[in-house]
Amino acid sequence: MKENYQFQELEESIDYCFQDKSLLKLALTHSSYANEHRMKRTQNNERVEFLGDAVLELIISDYLFRTYQKKNEGKLTKLRSSLVCEYTLAMCAKDISLGKYLLLSKGEDMTGGRERDSILSDAFESLIGAIYLDQGFEQARIFVEKYLLQDVEDKTLFYDxxxxxxxxxxxxxxxxxxxxxxxxxxxxxxxxxxxxxxxxxxxxxxxxxxxxxxxxxxxxxxxxxxxxxxxxxxxx
Structure with a gap:
């Protein structure tokens, strides 16, 4: 199937192979696609995005705590906010061409959903959540450090x-x-x-x-x- 080939292409691109391929498909399934195909309410990426958001916040908090040992709580909070804001996550999603692989409804696709920051940022968090479910926290951390926690200073520069x-x-x-x-x-x-x-x-x-x-x-x-x-x- 073309869909499976595309998912494999994404795995190769991010250098991560899912043990449970259904988790990857879930992470890439937008609610519009699920609604269009009359799938169950839980068969879209919203729940796994919820989990990915929490995993991401812990990974970033741990990274900032260890990396910026002289910054106080307020500074660390500001740094974290800049790294989890919609634009930053969407930018990271674009870096790995995540929009190309999303399962969207025809309408959402035609109106530019693959480039929409809100959809891309949610999908990026969903992917993190899926990796966490697939192989645990350490693999999720490796992914985040590779595709988000690079050029931290530039990302915080944009935020402010x-x-x-x-x-x-x-x-x-x-x-x-x-x-x-x-x-x-x-x-x-x-x-x-x-x-x-x-x-x-x-x-x-x-x-x-x-x-x-x-x-x-x-x-x-x-x-x-x-x-x-x-x-x-x-x-x-």
Whole structure:
């Protein structure tokens, strides 16, 4: 079956072979697909995503506790929040092309479900939960460390991008940046927004997202990366 071949392709991609293949299929089954095919309520990835969320939080908490021994509880909580936010998990899902393998309804597929951050982030947690059920906590930890706990500083940078960018420009001139909506397209159920970060006569960065807030966050993140790369050789 094509479905089995695709699942095998995913296993090879993430370098993990499921002992119980049904767990992998469950992790990839979106509720829309289950509803369309009149499957039982428990035959979608929502329950295993619930478990994966808890497993993920413990893995990350343990990692941060051991890695950042001088940070207090507040700092650790903020770091953890940045690593489990929807955008970060969706980004990790995209890194392993997880959307390609999801079982979605025809409608969800046609309206961009394979690229939707909410669906991808849930699926990533579902995959963690499935690995935990399949071979235990240690294998789940190995997966998370390999596909999430890389470039921690960059992931936390995105989470706080707007605040960090404001602090960067304030150090130079004490002014604020402006977020300007430049484009809004798509149907109401699948909007895409484009936002630019303006500072005086400069456009520091551009971002797109499914919400204005997400677009602003991406634009701020791109601005920070640009400023860091140019090492201060900008118009601010």
């Amino acid at each position: 991008a707007k605040t960090i960018l404001q602090e960067m420009v304030q150090k130079e001139v004490g002014h604020t940046v402006q977020y300007v909506l430049t484009e809004e397209k798509g149907p109401d159920h699948c909007k895409e927004f484009t936002v630019q970060v303006h500072f005086g006569d400069c456009i520091l960065g551009t971002g797109t997202g499914k919400t204005k807030k997400a677009a602003e966050q991406m634009a701020a993140y791109e601005s920070i990366l640009k400023l860091k790369a140019e090492q201060g050789e900008t118009c601010i």
